[in-house]
Amino acid sequence: MALKKKEEVKEYKKDHYFQRVYDVTSLVPYGRVTTYGAIADFLGLGSARMVGWALNHCHAQDHIVPAHRVVNRKGELSGRLHFQTPTLMQERLEQEGIVIENNIVFKINEKFWHPRELEEY
DNA sequence: GACCTGACGCCCC
DNA sequence: AGGGGCGCCAGGT
Numbered sequence: 001m002a003l004k005k006k007e008e009v010k011e012y013k014k015d016h017y018f019q020r021v022y023d024v025t026s027l028v029p030y031g032r033v034t035t036y037g038a039i040a041d042f043l044g045l046g047s048a049r050m051v052g053w054a055l056n057h058c059h060a061q062d063h064i065v066p067a068h069r070v071v072n073r074k075g076e077l078s079g080r081l082h083f084q085t086p087t088l089m090q091e092r093l094e095q096e097g098i099v100i101e102n103n104i105v106f107k108i109n110e111k112f113w114h115p116r117e118l119e120e121y
Numbered sequence: 122g123a124c125c126t127g128a129c130g131c132c133c134c
Numbered sequence: 135a136g137g138g139g140c141g142c143c144a145g146g147t
Contacts, residue, residue: 014144036129040142047142048129056128072129079128089128 017046021054022061024115028069031096032113033105035073042115056082068092075108 020043028034036048036055046054055067056079068089072078080089080103090100099106 037131040129049127049142050129050144052128053144054128067128070128073131077128082128 017050018054018057020045021051022058022065025055025065025067025070027115027118028066028113031098031111033069033071033075033093033098033108033111034113034115035071037073038114039070052079055079066092071105071108075105077103077105 021039024039024042025034036051039051040046040048051070055065055070058065058067067079068083070079077089077093077100080086083089090103093100093105098111105111
């Protein structure tokens with residue numbers, strides 16, 4: 001009972017966290033990419049690992065969340081194997097004009113977008 | 122409960 | 135300068 005309550009709270013927080021991650025992810029502009037660390041940094045909770053964990057469970061919202069625009073610090077498409085096909089992530093990025101060279105975003109520094117940029121207005 | 126393993130990244134050598 | 139160590143935090147075994 002009390003334990004059950006605790007579990008429920010935990011569930012709530014988890015869903016809330018997922019939602020935060022999805023929200024930030026959907027703000028990434030077309031043709032740009034961001035990183036797991038940048039999202040964790042912006043949210044101020046969790047870690048880069050947890051962002052990856054959250055995105056791994058987003059298949060239900062796949063059409064709303066542009067998860068393909070999130071790569072690791074080096075620009076690697078580290079999550080590509082979790083898409084419906086192993087090449088889908090790359091295809092989506094290329095469609096947005098991003099060049100991929102053996103699973104790494106070409107010139108990541110020119111494409112990188114940090115959620116902080118939202119506040120620079 | 123220890124131990125491992127992630128869609129990671131900083132620090133240190 | 136780049137590779138390994140280790141912290142991160144949740145889940146599975």
